[in-house]
Amino acid sequence: MRRIDELLTNYSNDHQNPANQRMHLVCVPLIVWSVTAMLWCIPVPESLLKPGFWFAFALFFTWMYYWKLSKPLALGSLAGFLVFGFINYALAARFGIDGLLKIAIGVFVVAWIGQFIGHKWEGKRPSFFTDLVYLMVGPLWTLSKLYKKTGIAI
Incomplete structure (x- = not known):
């Protein structure tokens, strides 16, 4: 079994309740966006780089890990990261x-509260309590x- 299949199967085993699954489908992207936005806000010396440097730096390494696991999922995550970058840029400009921070x-706080509510419904601890991966x-x-x-294969 491929590593990505094993990870997704294990994650799915902790997310069987349909209400918890729906909560995750909303909250996980919100958490990912909020983390990218917080990374966007880390100050960088103006003479070196522009805002968003840490966003790009961290997302590159995240994307490389995803690429190793599954190229199709990595490409989808790259599209999401690009959308989040545009959102961050627009919110920072506004x-x-x-x-933005x-x-x-x-x-971030509201989405994590949602995640824990979902796990209360599920009756199981979040998967990352077992392994931070x-x-x-x-x-x-x-x-x-x-x-x-x-119908896209992973």
Whole structure:
């Protein structure tokens, strides 16, 4: 069995309740976006780079890990990362870096509350309590659900 199949199967085993699955399909992308937005807000010396450097740096290494696991899922995550970058850029332009950071923190907290509510419904602990790698697998699991609905192989 491929590593990605094993990870997705294990993650799915902790997410059988349909209400918890729906909660994750909403909250996981919100958490990923909020993390990208917080990375966007990390200050960088203006003479070196522009805002968003840490966003690009971290997402590159995340994407490389995803590429190793599944090229189709990595390509889908890249598209999502690009969309998140445009959203971050637009929100930072509209509200400033401090505004973007406040929005991201708020979304992060609310989305994690949603995740824990979903796991309360599920009656199981979140997967990352077993292994932190599942923090990286959650977004791929969400994307794999979309792929299955559209007939894209992972």
